[in-house]
Amino acid sequence: MKTEFVCEGKAKLQKSGSVFYNPHMEFCRDISSLAVGAVGEKISICDSFCASGIRGIRYKRENGNAQEVAFVDMNKEAYALARKNAKANRVKGKVHVSDARKFFLEHEFDFLELDPFGTPAPYLPYAFNSFRAKKIGYVSATATDVAVLCGAHSEACLKVYQAHPIDNEFCHENGIRILLGKMAREAAGAELGIEPLVSFSHRHYMKIIVRVKKGAKEAVESVRKLGYIGWCSRCLFRNAIKLPETKICPECGNLLEFAGPLWLGELSNREFVEKMRELNKERKYANEKAVEKMLSLISEECGMPPAYYDLHSIVKKLKQGAVGSEPVMESLRADGYRCAKTHFNPNAIKTDAPLGAIKEIIRELKI
Ligand SMILES: C[S@@+](CC[C@H](N)C(=O)[O-])C[C@H]1O[C@@H](n2cnc3c(N)ncnc32)[C@H](O)[C@@H]1O
Ligand SMILES: [Zn+2]
Structure with a gap:
């Protein structure tokens, strides 16, 4: 059989039919490798669901701060291929060759890559507990169970994340927040607080990279960032709250639905994302432009x-034609509101304006 090779970032990899390799995840690996670089300090890395070894190899070859790298996979063929590729x-x-959970009980690294099939949830307690004596660590988790996090299977979401999802027009943001909420709770169990450095939703997956800090105070502080998002399916009202106070929509009197418990804090750290953007300029990745677009949107939405607000859903409720985000944001800014585009949806905006003000502006635009 002909041996197939693939070039990605600074790695040249051999592929093997039975070992997982998804070329569509190159973009995710680019962003993750930039995050490794943006950490700045010297770190040891564990590529714990390594398959071909592509992530660990790229992290090491592309980042001067990456020190020791270990590769783990429970599949023997992946083990053999990762060995060959690393060499x-x-x-x-x-x-x-090991189950990552067992491996985490016996080893300690600074940066843990969790890239399993489906949900990273079962591995989180093992990953967080592995930091043991460390004061600071990093966890980079991929979730491909997007349908579960976005509310298509609400019982599965309750089982895996102990949270209610809502299948609505901002379900991808709910999903990321549910996963972050789960990470905050599992981290707290290991006496750690979390700080999201970069989080995004793309294609069929969600990616979250957090810094963890040891301490009871840090653990409590991050769990305090959990809460709920209430949402009205009739008028699209929403509010982010610590504990639901009312089940009635203040705008139209309809019953609210609630997603949560979920993370209500920041999804990314702007300074960290800006460092990643600087690094991206130097790397000449094949996806350089797409990576810059994603990171600039993520940076813009920090602090929102x-x-x-999905403008398409709002104009549908108002029985109006399509509206672009630019004129809406221009009018909102003129009225003194803050607003930003979001990486979640090209026809959506983030803003501190209430729904009523957005609807009013869309009506005035008379589309
Ligand atoms: C989605 S693939 C990893 C992809 C790889 N990180 C990449 O970027 O191409 C998941 C890998 O995790 C391995 N795996 C699944 N469960 C595992 C476990 N409990 N411990 C260690 N490896 C596991 C599988 O054998 C598979 O190779
Ligand atoms: Zn309502």
Whole structure:
């Protein structure tokens, strides 16, 4: 059989039919590798669901601060391929055949890559507990169970994340916040607080990279950022609240639905994302432009309140034609509101304006 190779970032990889490799995840790996670089300090890395070894190899080859790298996969063929690929890319690092959970009980690293099939939830307690003596660590988690997080299977979401999802027009933001809420709760169990450095939703997956800090105070502070998002399906009113006070929509009297408990804090750290943008300029990735577009949107939406407004859903309720985000944002800014585009949806905005003000502006635009 012909051996197939693939070039991605600074890695040249051999593929093997039975070992997982998804070329569509190159973009996610680009952003994750930039995040490793943006951490700045020297870190040891564990690529714990390594498959071909592509992430660990790229992190090491592309980032001067990446020190020791270990590769873990429970599949023997993945183990053999990752060994071969690490060697061919001159990346020194031990490759282990193991269940990541068992591995985390026995080893300690600064940066843990969790890239399993589906949800990272079962691995989170093991990952957070592995920091043991460390004061600071990093967890980079991918979730591909987007349908669960976005509310298509609400019982599965309750089971896996112990949270109610809502399948609505901002379900992807709810989903990221549900996953972050789960991470905050699991981290607190290991006496750690979390700080999201970069979080985004793209294609069929969600990616979250957090810094964790040891301490009871830090754990409590991050769990205090949990709450609920109330939402009205009739008028699209929403509010982010610590504990639901009323079930009645203040705008139209309809019954509200609630998503949560979920993370109500920041999804990303603007300073960190700006560092990633600087690094991206130097790297000449094949996806450089798409990465810049994503990171600039993520940076712009930092500091904005939860729950973006999908303009398409609003004009549908108002029985009006389509409206672009630019004229709406221009009018909102003229009225003194803050607003930003969002990476979640090209026809949506984040703003501190109430729904009534947005509807009023859309009506005035007379589309
Ligand atoms: C989605 S793939 C990883 C993809 C890879 N990180 C990449 O970027 O191409 C998931 C990998 O996790 C491995 N895996 C699944 N469950 C595991 C577990 N409990 N511990 C360690 N590896 C596991 C699978 O064998 C598979 O190779
Ligand atoms: Zn309402």
